[in-house]
Amino acid sequence: MIHDDLIRQILLAATGGIFVGFALWAALAPRQLAATIGYRLDSANATSEFHAIYVGVFLAQALLCALAVVRIDDAIIGDLVAIFLLAQPFGRAIAWFRKGWPAGPLRVAMLLELFGGLAILLVRPAL
Numbered sequence: 659m660i661h662d663d664l665i666r667q668i669l670l671a672a673t674g675g676i677f678v679g680f681a682l683w684a685a686l687a688p689r690q691l692a693a694t695i696g697y698r699l700d701s702a703n704a705t706s707e708f709h710a711i712y713v714g715v716f717l718a719q720a721l722l723c724a725l726a727v728v729r730i731d732d733a734i735i736g737d738l739v740a741i742f743l744l745a746q747p748f749g750r751a752i753a754w755f756r757k758g759w760p761a762g763p764l765r766v767a768m769l770l771e772l773f774g775g776l777a778i779l780l781v782r783p784a785l
Contacts, residue, residue: 659782661783661784662781662784663783663784666730666778666782669777670736673739674722675720678717680716681712681713681716681720684708684709684713684716685709696762696764719739722739722742726739731783733783736778736783739778740775740778741775743774743775743778744772744776746768747771747772747775750764
């Protein structure tokens with residue numbers, strides 16, 4: 659394990675920035691993002707669910723990242739960021755049993771989620 663506040667803050671801030679970026683993309687060009695990741699926004703329910711997750715939940719995760727950055731000594735906040743991040747590939751693993759591994763951009767996303775979540779857990783606040 660590495661004990662370094664700055665590295666952990668950079669990881670948390672980068673994670674938050676990625677969530678903000680995807681939330682903005684979803685809010686400003688939802689059909690483009692949906693097509694990129696294999697969704698079709700062809701009903702009110704699909705559009706509602708897409709925005710709930712990719713705008714609402716992603717902005718909430720970005721806020722959690724921001725809190726973790728400014729309260730770096732409170733390790734549990736950053737650990738929660740990592741848990742939320744690692745929950746995504748966990749869910750993708752469940753889907754693997756039903757339809758197979760994700761392809762294209764979602765396969766890259768899964769690898770980044772795994773790397774980011776594990777990196778945050780391995781870089782602890784300074785002692």
